[in-house]
């Protein structure tokens with residue numbers, strides 16, 4: 062009989078749920094808007110409702126567990142949400158225990174960057190590899206690392222917050238309150254912000270008339286149609302991503318770096334610039350490390366969360 066797991070991707074905007082089999086195949090996928098202001102009781106009710114719908118879609122005894130991916134930091138050893146800025150009331154909240162009590166299923170909890178790394182490692186672009194770094198480039202920047210064939214979790218399970226690696230001394234202020242973080246320069250948000258500032262200074266660009274609706278997609282579209290400023294902005298973004306990825310390549314010596322998140326939809330345009338930075342700036346022995354896009358697209362975290370239910374339990378504390 063096939064076994065299934067339920068993956069939950071809890072975000073500040075959407076809560077997604079999927080019924081996933083042992084081969085990483087999604088059999089059913091549901092999502093709804095997160096009631097982010099309503100507090101944990103309501104949000105757990107949403108997760109419970111989605112889980113029940115998925116359980117009733119298969120033989121419910123075939124569901125071996127539930128994995129939850131959430132923005133952190135989470136202490137995944139204790140199963141506690143330390144502070145989720147985008148969800149009201151999730152400060153020092155015992156998320157794993159509460160879900161286990163409500164749903165009567167074994168629950169695993171993972172920081173979202175690590176969950177997505179697991180998804181790509183088990184079923185996506187990193188299949189069969191022993192060393193990889195996954196980086197999500199979206200509103201913010203997150204990540205996860207697989208090293209020596211194991212998931213790198215670090216103290217409290219919080220390893221891989223690669224967006225807060227500092228790349229500029231005393232640089233731009235980051236969402237974390239720090240200065241000069243990789244996220245403050247290379248995230249989708251940072252890219253759009255830089256574009257706005259440069260459009261205001263530039264006299265000849267087709268982007269000047271877009272105004273408030275400008276987003277990263279409009280910059281890539283303008284670049285495609287030959288706009289010089291847009292192409293400069295995109296090249297610069299690729300170069301900054303390449304800078305961060307080069308540091309990660311030096312630190313973890315991965316076989317590949319996998320880029321996911323919203324901005325990876327433009328990966329084809331960014332790849333050459335990112336790879337050129339790695340080839341120019343990495344130490345010679347690291348220059349052949351490839352940067353690829355996530356194979357599971359927006360589902361890396363969802364599938365990775367479900368995969369937790371199939372992986373060996375990590376410790377007695379998580380039973």
Ligand SMILES: [Zn+2]
Nearest residue numbers: 225235237242
């Ligand atoms: Zn930061």
